[in-house]
Amino acid sequence: MTLSKDWLTMAGPKEKLVIIGSGETAELAYDYFTQDTGYEVVGFSAEKAYIGSELLFGLPVVPFEHIEDYFHPHEHTAFVAVSYTQLNRLRSRLYNETKNKGYHCCSYVSPKANVGSNVEVGENCFILENVTLQRGVKIGDCVTIWTGSTVGHRSKIGDNCFLAMHVAVSGFCEVGAFSFLGVNSCMSDSLKVGIDCVIGAGAVLISDAFEGRIYVGNPAKPLPNRTTSAIIEGKEKI
Numbered sequence: 001m002t003l004s005k006d007w008l009t010m011a012g013p014k015e016k017l018v019i020i021g022s023g024e025t026a027e028l029a030y031d032y033f034t035q036d037t038g039y040e041v042v043g044f045s046a047e048k049a050y051i052g053s054e055l056l057f058g059l060p061v062v063p064f065e066h067i068e069d070y071f072h073p074h075e076h077t078a079f080v081a082v083s084y085t086q087l088n089r090l091r092s093r094l095y096n097e098t099k100n101k102g103y104h105c106c107s108y109v110s111p112k113a114n115v116g117s118n119v120e121v122g123e124n125c126f127i128l129e130n131v132t133l134q135r136g137v138k139i140g141d142c143v144t145i146w147t148g149s150t151v152g153h154r155s156k157i158g159d160n161c162f163l164a165m166h167v168a169v170s171g172f173c174e175v176g177a178f179s180f181l182g183v184n185s186c187m188s189d190s191l192k193v194g195i196d197c198v199i200g201a202g203a204v205l206i207s208d209a210f211e212g213r214i215y216v217g218n219p220a221k222p223l224p225n226r227t228t229s230a231i232i233e234g235k236e237k238i
């Protein structure tokens with residue numbers, strides 16, 4: 001969808017929203033959707049093994065395996081609120097399963113974000129306050145961009161990426177699917193980050209980052225003998 005200034009009013013008057021997730025990101029999503037949008041959050045859903053409490057903010061937390069029995073997909077919009085576990089694989093899997101169950105997944109774009117002209121944002125994106133998306137930026141599906149980050153003019157962020165706080169992506173860049181950009185990291189203009197990369201906190205990229213590698217430092221260099229496969233498999237954390 002292309003964003004316009006009336007983006008938030010497009011959210012619809014009191015459409016019912018179910019949040020997939022019951023952790024910290026889900027709690028944040030509850031606040032953002034409740035305070036800033038026309039959606040009414042009516043409940044949460046998590047896989048049975050991860051349900052700690054049957055209520056969150058006084059609302060039911062229902063098993064994801066049977067979510068349709070509680071919140072019918074024709075009457076509810078969904079939002080998958082999960083962070084970057086397994087290099088974004090968990091969020092991506094739940095998003096795909098939610099869509100396969102027949103739900104439409106909405107995006108949240110903060111009213112305090114600065115959105116330029118001809119910006120496109122996919123489904124199930126979570127774009128927080130003080131984010132700037134300059135003219136012609138394209139954001140894929142299921143992308144999270146945390147507070148204060150900037151994506152420069154005509155840059156593209158691939159599906160399932162996660163940009164932490166205060167990331168600076170300059171103009172004409174491309175970030176490959178599933179990549180994670182750490183807090184305060186930055187990219188010079190016209191660079192490419194391959195798929196499945198981790199860019200460490202504070203890293204300064206001045207050349208392209210190759211697929212599946214972990215980059216740290218200034219200038220950013222790949223960690224020797226390391227790939228992101230152990231993170232994807234859940235054996236290591238970011």
Ligand SMILES: CC(C)(COP(=O)(O)OP(=O)(O)OC[C@H]1O[C@@H](n2cnc3c(N)ncnc32)[C@H](O)[C@@H]1OP(=O)(O)O)[C@@H](O)C(=O)NCCC(=O)NCCS
Nearest residue numbers: 164165181182183198199200201202203214215216217238
């Ligand atoms: C890059 C990162 C994933 C590496 O974590 P790790 O796999 O546990 O790696 P290690 O801590 O074993 O560090 C490996 C080496 O890289 C260095 N290093 C790690 N992160 C670094 C960073 N951000 N900047 C500079 N050097 C870094 C370490 O000092 C170490 O160097 P050494 O081998 O000379 O001792 C992690 O440090 C990082 O930056 N995570 C991002 C955190 C973040 O942005 N959080 C925001 C969440 S919203």
